[in-house]
Amino acid sequence: MQKRTQVNKLVLLGDVYVGKTSIATRFAKNEFSDIQESTVGAVFLPHSLELNDYILKYEIWDTAGIYFFIN
DSSP states (O other): OOOEEEEEEEEEOOBTTSSHHHHHHHHHHOOOOSSOOOOOSEEEEEEEEEETTEEEEEEEEEEOOBOOOOO
16 A cells, blocks of 8 residues: 655744754754754755655755844
8 A cells, every 4th residue: 555645844933042943953853962053044854754654744944043133
């Protein structure tokens, strides 16, 4: 029996230094680092996993955070 494929697209948005890259890297690569450089622009991380009769494919876009300056 052939497994069905489901494609999921995720875009991580948020302020600077909230952990978007850490979450994406942990999920896609099963890696974690205490020290993380800020993302410049956006980073694409693909990941696939099998669950019962499905192949779940994730297309993860990790975006740069936004600084808000208030004067």
